[in-house]
Amino acid sequence: MRKLLPIGLLTAIALASGAAGCAVEEETEGSPKKKAPAPPDPAVHFADAALEQCVRTSLGVPEGDILKADAELAAHLECVNMGIATLDGLEWFKGLQTLTLWENAIADLTPLAGLVALTDLQLGHNALGDLQPLAGTTSLRRLGLAVNYVADIGPLAGLAGLEWLNLDVNNIADAGPLG
Numbered sequence: 001m002r003k004l005l006p007i008g009l010l011t012a013i014a015l016a017s018g019a020a021g022c023a024v025e026e027e028t029e030g031s032p033k034k035k036a037p038a039p040p041d042p043a044v045h046f047a048d049a050a051l052e053q054c055v056r057t058s059l060g061v062p063e064g065d066i067l068k069a070d071a072e073l074a075a076h077l078e079c080v081n082m083g084i085a086t087l088d089g090l091e092w093f094k095g096l097q098t099l100t101l102w103e104n105a106i107a108d109l110t111p112l113a114g115l116v117a118l119t120d121l122q123l124g125h126n127a128l129g130d131l132q133p134l135a136g137t138t139s140l141r142r143l144g145l146a147v148n149y150v151a152d153i154g155p156l157a158g159l160a161g162l163e164w165l166n167l168d169v170n171n172i173a174d175a176g177p178l179g
Contacts, residue, residue: 044071046089050104054079055089068092079104087111101126102144109133123148124166131155145170153177 043065046052056062058077059070071092081103090096091111098120099112106126112118113133120142121134128148134140135155142164143156150170156162157177165178 042067042069044068044089044092048084048086048088050082051079051084051087051089054082054084090115112137134159 044055044067046055052066055066055071055074055077058079059066059074061070072094074093075095076098077090077093077096078098078100080100084101084104084106086108087101087106088111090099091114094115095117096115097117099115099118100120100122102122103125106123107128109123109128109131110133112121113136116137116139118137119139121137121140122142122144124144124146126148128145128150131145131150131153132155134143135158138159138161140159141161143159143162144166146166146168148170150167150172153167153172153175154177156165
């Protein structure tokens with residue numbers, strides 16, 4: 001005599017639909033459990049050692065992690081003539097009001113795109129050409145871009161609050177966007 005075994009509803013549906021090859025995984029004792037997603041990293045990471053050193057000096061954090069929470073509270077940062085090439089890591093400094101980066105080797109402003117609290121930004125004597133990341137920094141009152149490679153100032157057109165702008169020694173052919 002054949003002994004009938006009870007089957008679960010999922011197995012019955014799978015058999016009825018022709019999907020007998022499918023398996024349902026059950027958690028059993030001793031089997032590995034799924035790992036929970038890692039919590040977000042609370043530390044700021046810098047790609048440029050010179051920028052990191054300047055930030056550490058400014059914040060008074062000579063070693064250990066620079067926390068994102070602390071970075072958000074920083075209001076002023078001055079890193080002049082330090083050979084800084086990349087600004088990665090500054091995107092966490094949401095509270096920055098003044099940022100001075102004269103005489104470095106900066107070409108990409110992308111990390112500054114979300115720093116909407118900036119009122120004074122000094123970027124003279126760098127390697128800048130593209131100003132698009134600054135288009136949304138509408139709180140800017142002072143912007144120094146002297147001695148760079150800027151040709152298109154269109155991204156600055158929406159910065160109606162600018163009171164002072166220095167574009168000396170650039171490649172600008174048309175100042176029309178500033179009206």
